[in-house]
Amino acid sequence: MLESNPESPQTLAIDIGGSGIKMMVLNLAGEPITERVRVETPQPATPKLVIATLSELAHKQGEFDRVSVGFPGVVVRGVTKTAVNLHPDWEELNFAQTLSQQFGKPVRVANDADIQGLGAISGQGVELVLTLGTGIGTALFLNGQLVPNLEGGHHPFRKGETYEEQLSHATLDKIGSKKWNRRLEKALKTLKRVLNCDRIYLGGGNTKKVKFELPNFIEVVPNITGILGGIRLWEIDL
Structure with missing residues (x-):
């Protein structure tokens, strides 16, 4: 069993998605102490079922000193305001x-x-993160400072639909990879123009479906980034 060390806190980093829950323990430098585990998100994805799943997984991870959680919705001071791809019971839950x-x-x-x-x-300039998974997640940073809860996936994109309605995993299954890629390419060009980003980072499971050549200001980041960011979560004001 891992021993807790208050001077070098070990962080249980959790990433909750519409289809999967990931978890691992990290040291203060963001280095993995345990193996990354992934299980399917329980259905229906109520708070009770998700928290029970988290408890079961955490018990197998050994000791940790604090917990960081990535949640697929708007979060204000620890309170979940929206959870479009989970369950309505998450609304206004502390x-x-x-x-x-x-x-x-x-x-x-x-x-x-x-x-x-x-x-x-990188912490320099205007940087946008776009996650391609069950839904579409967005995060915007200016010189390393977070603009919280952008939720750009739910902003209007084209033909009266949002980015999420046009690019979600369900839409990918419905329209196929070729058409989905054309839409994604248009979305990236639109976001570049609207936000004048210096860098765009693509994350999430559906990055493996991207078939067109990305310009040099766009970088694909591995899924584990969503867990490693749990260390930096303790370094910013929420």
């Missing part, structure tokens, strides 16, 4: 407090794309 009581550890919760961005960005 998730940080609930999980802290469950684990007996301090907990910080933030939007999952925001945390992925914390693990990916």
Whole structure:
């Protein structure tokens, strides 16, 4: 069993998605102490079922001192405001407090794309993170400072639909890879023009579906970035 070290806190980093839940323990430098585990998100994805899943997984991870959680929705001071791809019961839940009581550890919760961005960005200029998964997550940074809860996936994109409606995993399955790629390419060009980004980072499971050549200002980041950002979550003001 891992021993807790208050001078070098070990962080249980959790990434909750519409289709999967990932978890691992990291040291203060963001280096993995345990193997990354992934399980399917329970259905229906109610707070009760998700928290029970988190507790079961955490028990197998050994000791940790604090918890970072990436959540697929708007989070304000630990309270989950939206959860489009989970369940309505998440609305207005003080998730940080609930999980802290469950684990007996301090907990910080933030939007999952925001945390992925914390693990990916350089900290220079305007940087956008776009996560391609069950839904579409977005995070925006200016010189390393987070603009929280952008939720750009739910902003209007084209033909009266949002970025998420045009580019979600369900849409990919429905329209096929070729058409989805054309839409994604248009979305990236639009976001570049609207936000004048210096860098765009693509994350999420559907990055493996990208078939067109990306310009040099766009970088694909690995899924583990969404967990590694859990260390930096403790370094910013929420």
